[in-house]
Amino acid sequence: MRIPFWTAAAILVALLVQSAVSQAAPGYARILDPFLLVLVYCGLSGGETHGMLAGAAAGWVQDVHFGGTVMGLSGLTKILVGFAVGVGAARFLLAGPGARLLVLLVATVVDAVLFEQLAAIFDVRAYELSTGGLATRATLNAVIGVLLFEVVDRRRRRRELRS
């Protein structure tokens, strides 16, 4: 019961952050994807099922609030990314900051490429990210994600030690 609650809370926070950034600096919100950070963390810490479900929920929230006229593209993309991260976390040691940085970089790139390919398949007219734009998005997500994961992990460890 606690895991779904915290996942939902994290998605809500991601929505608030995305909305706040889009209000404070319109245009710049596109280079950050807080929803992706949520599902990557869920995948890393909870495995493929958790990553996949978190990806579905986060993707749909993103679709509804920021997506185009066709719903579910972000949902589908993020399910795949969440699952892949979960599988990767089960097979490799991805607990260190370096590994997580790499996971976030790859996840952002895969998310964008998958989204653009799916948009093309479903004939959704969407803008494409340039290589520079994608690199900026991936770097920003990776750096912020690693820092955020570290903070969350420390809090979790402290709580576990206390209990």
Place this chain on the structure above:
Amino acid sequence: MARALDARKSRFLLGALVLAHLVVVSQQVDAGGGASLLERVLFTALSPFQRGVAAVVREASDGWSAYFGLRGVHEENRRLQEKVRFLELLLQERQQQASESERLRELLELKRILPVETVAAEVIAHDGLPWFRNVTIDKGLRAGVILDAPVISATGVVGRVVAVGPVAAKVQLLLDRDSGVGVRIERSRTIGVVSGKVGFADSGTTDLDLKYVAAFADVVVGDVVVTSGTDRIFPKGLVVGRVRSVGAGSGLFKEILVSPSARFDGLETLMVVRGPADELELTEAIR
């Protein structure tokens, strides 16, 4: 022995008397400069000490005054800086209020001349995904906002409602690649369709593509582009923008870029048209 003691006493007494006299006499002798000999002697002997002490005291006093003065200046500086900051904030606030008031005045003016019912809405979120261009507004079904309702600003057409909830709605901007508005060139009455320009998400362009305009059509740079009403979503006659460039194109159609008249970089308050579009017929006064 007694005699020797008396002699010493007497010499002592003599010396004392002489000294006393010297003092008394010297008190009455004007040694020049208005000072007695004693005074001069004392001045000469003690004034260096006095000067020294005075210098030390003066330095200390100056230092102390400077310290307090500096503290005062520092304090005053801090106070003035605070005041400047406060005044700057006040100025910003006043400028913001003036800008807000101007924006609302424009909207009110537009609302007054628009022959359709509109509802004002605030933008609560801008586009959060790089692939689309849309904003979320704070009005939904409860305020009478319906799906496909046209959304306009004081300067021109902004987009249409593509998703609506009870208290919020998502507006697809004209800049979105998936958008489409039936338009005509006001001067030559040439018709076409305006949509978001093909390009990279982060290119920052705000131009619109004017598509399906025949290669032989009469279109020149600067022509005003207005809604044609043929899409049955946007009322006829709303300003979309101005033609920025006209190219020959590779096929049957011209390549035309339109600069939108709506300012997409600072969307704050918008107006959502209530009621079906086919009942609307806007006048040229809107412009």
